[in-house]
């Protein structure tokens with residue numbers, strides 16, 4: 001095997017910087033000192049910190065005073081032992097992060113700390129890999145283990161494993177960042193230190209801050225050798241990356257008999273061990289003209305490098321470029337050449353055993369995600385070290401997929417009955433490969449978040465036995481309805497949930513059951529309705545989907561590069577300023593403040609800024625904003641985010657392109673909404689309301705249903721806006737604005753005047769008014785007979801004439817189906833009944849409107865049959 005030499009050509013004088021004190025690449029942990037305490041070692045000047053924050057478990061101890069002597073470092077006098085658990089780990093997070101080469105040194109000093117006088121034996125793991133078994137044969141001698149290791153992750157786990165031969169313990173952990181070019185042979189694997197020798201020295205150990213990487217150079221004097229040294233500084237030229245300190249290089253060993261070769265022998269730990277050898281040479285004598293020192297280097301009799309002459313006061317390193325494997329014994333001989341008048345020398349030698357750390361760690365993102373879950377819920381079970389590896393120490397409640405070529409992934413997490421509380425943490429959504437998530441029987445609260453539906457591989461989700469509020473997100477239910485996800489939610493199977501929690505009449509397949517009795521007499525038409533509904537839903541979902549995707553995209557672009565930051569829903573005021581281009585375009589003015597147009601990325605949004613008079617506590621605002629953000633329905637505007645910065649409070653919605661219903665009904669410059677569109681819009685709004693009333697726990701009362709709050713998209717599908725706002729911004733006590741908040745004149749439940757309470761039935765009343773406006777094209781309150789009359793009184797007057805036809809908006813010019821119009825008017829009038837308990841529920845309203853649509857389709861069956869059969873084919 002050939003060695004390579006790094007001979008320094010460039011000698012720079014004056015490069016010796018005075019004892020630098022840069023410990024930025026160091027983590028120096030003294031195990032067993034009090035939590036939070038720190039000190040600077042008198043001998044080395046190294047700053048040590050307590051180990052408490054790097055571990056979850058352990059007990060701190062000191063060695064017996066009898067073992068405390070001046071030759072041991074202070075950090076060896078205390079230790080942390082781990083009587084609980086089989087495996088206990090430290091987690092180091094070097095600031096330089098992954099991909100860097102670190103020297104990691106662990107120290108162990110028993111010192112009869114437990115008064116048992118029994119030396120333990122235990123395993124040490126680096127990350128998921130077995131490193132070595134710690135064995136002692138002396139209570140008084142510290143032992144160290146050192147490895148040079150390239151970390152593939154931002155954190156490094158160091159674990160002690162109890163193998164049944166005594167309690168594991170540790171005295172110190174030192175981590176040092178080594179320079180980029182040093183020990184590049186880690187490309188072959190990690191380098192486990194066998195020996196690091198400083199030859200010919202009369203001094204003690206050399207380390208920091210003579211060695212800025214804090215390598216520990218031990219003085220070695222071989223039996224048949226003598227030594228040479230210089231008082232001059234030995235420099236390391238720019239090309240020598242190994243940078244051994246001058247204190248080490250200024251002395252060298254040479255054979256006692258000048259004609260002998262210099263010889264070192266060593267035995268590997270195990271016969272198959274592969275070695276990396278680093279030799280450092282510098283001439284320390286000023287040679288005369290007629291003197292030469294020249295030698296060859298042999299490894300077990302094979303020439304490895306030479307002839308070579310060391311350079312005066314300048315370090316040359318000769319080292320293995322590939323692992324050396326020679327069993328059972330290694331012999332390094334350095335023979336002078338025939339030409340050489342002087343014997344060979346060697347200043348320093350490092351021997352490393354190649355350690356293949358082959359275990360796949362868990363995917364970085366999974367580790368960070370589960371780490372955040374662990375800290376969010378303060379999980380107390382023994383979750384230490386790598387979650388998945390090694391396989392025998394996989395975390396309790398975790399299962400992983402293992403693969404020879406890929407990182408392990410977390411596929412299963414069971415946190416059932418773990419006493420965790422709070423909301424469902426966003427961290428779960430970053431466990432992107434998870435298939436089973438069991439959160440049952442905990443004290444989880446808040447809403448079931450929408451992000452769960454974005455978890456691609458999730459097949460089993462158990463949420464039972466918690467205290468969630470609000471509905472299960474629609475998309476999750478969609479996944480459960482088509483069988484790609486099985487959700488368990490308090491006491492119900494998936495199917496029951498679908499019916500009890502989200503009654504999405506316009507879309508849910510449960511519609512069929514519900515509508516069948518209503519239209520049983522027209523069974524064939526039912527199929528047609530279902531098919532029409534299908535066309536309609538597919539379109540909607542597409543539109544919905546694309547908006548949500550671009551949202552996600554926008555969110556992504558706002559997160560940090562590794563995508564792990566919590567999805568952005570909270571915006572700063574300055575972000576809102578830039579979103580709205582400094583509030584440039586006003587698109588509306590509502591009871592709470594002005595509404596501005598804006599962009600997040602390339603997605604259009606509407607930003608509603610609250611006027612100062614509607615301000616309230618930050619916490620309440622935030623809680624309500626969070627609640628509203630969890631409400632998703634295709635007939636409700638989607639809350640994208642919010643801003644809550646002092647007096648700047650605002651809500652950001654998806655922008656709906658086509659304006660509000662009021663404009664479309666009253667603005668004569670816009671084309672007339674035909675009858676079918678009107679019925680469909682009414683049905684959309686009813687569905688949205690029904691969802692708020694019956695799909696959300698607790699039910700959300702809109703409180704301000706009116707035509708200006710009904711937004712139309714480019715396909716004239718309706719979305720209800722401003723729902724829940726009055727909840728988010730309660731105005732109790734602020735009586736001067738109560739009329740604004742608690743509904744708009746004409747739409748406001750008259751019962752409110754007596755009870756001052758707005759219930760679901762108040763929304764039904766307001767919806768009835770909306771429906772009347774849609775049918776008649778008249779405002780909620782208009783002059784009639786020289787009097788301002790409510791639309792319901794006007795309709796009553798007309799109905800008493802028995803003339804439905806004259807009720808319908810004249811702009812339709814008679815283009816409508818009279819039967820469906822009759823049913824719609826009848827339904828609207830029951831909604832605006834003065835007695836709340838005589839009004840229908842929104843479920844009944846949705847049914848009634850479906851009936852109207854069927855009636856309408858009845859009249860159009862022939863035209864539609866063709867389209868329907870086509871759609872049915874496509875759908876299957």
Ligand SMILES: *[C@@H]1O[C@H](CO)[C@@H](O)[C@H](O)[C@H]1NC(C)=O
Nearest residue numbers: 135136137138139140141143
């Ligand atoms: C400790 O054990 C090693 C081998 O296991 C042996 O070489 C060494 O001499 C022992 N040291 C003492 C102090 O007993």
Ligand SMILES: *[C@@H]1O[C@H](CO)[C@@H](O)[C@H](O)[C@H]1NC(C)=O
Nearest residue numbers: 288289290291292340341342
């Ligand atoms: C080298 O030269 C010195 C005088 O400068 C002399 O004393 C010495 O013997 C010579 N050595 C050899 C090996 O020629």
Ligand SMILES: *[C@@H]1O[C@H](CO)[C@@H](O)[C@H](O)[C@H]1NC(C)=O
Nearest residue numbers: 259260261298301302333335
């Ligand atoms: C090195 O020198 C010694 C003594 O002169 C000799 O026995 C040995 O064979 C030499 N080794 C090699 C590899 O030439």
Ligand SMILES: *[C@@H]1O[C@H](CO)[C@@H](O)[C@H](O)[C@H]1NC(C)=O
Nearest residue numbers: 001002299300301302303326
């Ligand atoms: C090195 O020496 C061994 C025997 O010690 C021999 O088998 C091998 O071929 C030699 N390698 C080279 C490259 O000379």
Ligand SMILES: *[C@@H]1O[C@H](CO)[C@@H](O)[C@H](O)[C@H]1NC(C)=O
Nearest residue numbers: 291292294307337338339340
């Ligand atoms: C021996 O050294 C001299 C001068 O240093 C050199 O000219 C000569 O080539 C060398 N011979 C060998 C065999 O290396």
Ligand SMILES: *[C@@H]1O[C@H](CO)[C@@H](O)[C@H](O)[C@H]1NC(C)=O
Nearest residue numbers: 401402403404405406407408
């Ligand atoms: C490992 O993962 C790769 C890529 O995902 C896949 O192609 C391969 O089949 C997997 N191997 C095993 C043993 O699962």
Ligand SMILES: *[C@@H]1O[C@H](CO)[C@@H](O)[C@H](O)[C@H]1NC(C)=O
Nearest residue numbers: 414415416417436437438460
């Ligand atoms: C989760 O663990 C509990 C016991 O703690 C067990 O009853 C339940 O079946 C587990 N869930 C899954 C999905 O395995």
Ligand SMILES: *[C@@H]1O[C@H](CO)[C@@H](O)[C@H](O)[C@H]1NC(C)=O
Nearest residue numbers: 419420421442443444466467
């Ligand atoms: C968890 O909830 C149950 C019932 O809901 C309650 O009795 C218990 O005290 C709660 N535990 C904690 C730690 O909050």
Ligand SMILES: *[C@@H]1O[C@H](CO)[C@@H](O)[C@H](O)[C@H]1NC(C)=O
Nearest residue numbers: 475478479480481482483484
């Ligand atoms: C089930 O529905 C979800 C959400 O609508 C969709 O992403 C998924 O592809 C569907 N899966 C199947 C098997 O249809």
